[in-house]
């Protein structure tokens with residue numbers, strides 16, 4: 129285990145020094161600075177850019193569209209030396225979701241993924257691999273939807289197409 133650690137560290141995104149140096153003045157007023165942009169994004173969404181939010185936001189949003197569980201992000205934070213508890217990771221993911229920065233995709237009762245792509249799209253879920261993959265383009269057509277109950281409207285329809293490997297008979 130200890131031997132494989134340096135290899136795994138090498139594949140991680142480097143957390144910018146600005147995150148570790150607690151000097152807010154350094155990252156203000158500079159356009160094109162990803163940490164500055166992230167702070168602005170958090171503020172625009174109504175969230176105070178605390179170090180923990182910025183640290184987790186950096187891990188979440190610096191690598192393009194992705195789907196993570198709280199446990200995955202917690203593990204990444206540990207490896208990137210962002211000091212947070214699992215409870216903080218949960219809370220932060222839910223705050224980001226409420227603020228519209230993430231979309232929650234519930235695969236089953238025990239597994240919730242957080243999607244950095246908040247646009248309208250559906251997913252493949254590869255059973256066994258526990259991998260959630262975006263379905264590209266308008267490949268899913270929703271037919272008739274039920275009439276929502278009195279006083280309700282349909283907010284969104286999530287389709288999860290579950291995949292499994294073909295068994296060669």
Ligand SMILES: [Zn+2]
Nearest residue numbers: 243245261262
């Ligand atoms: Zn997605």
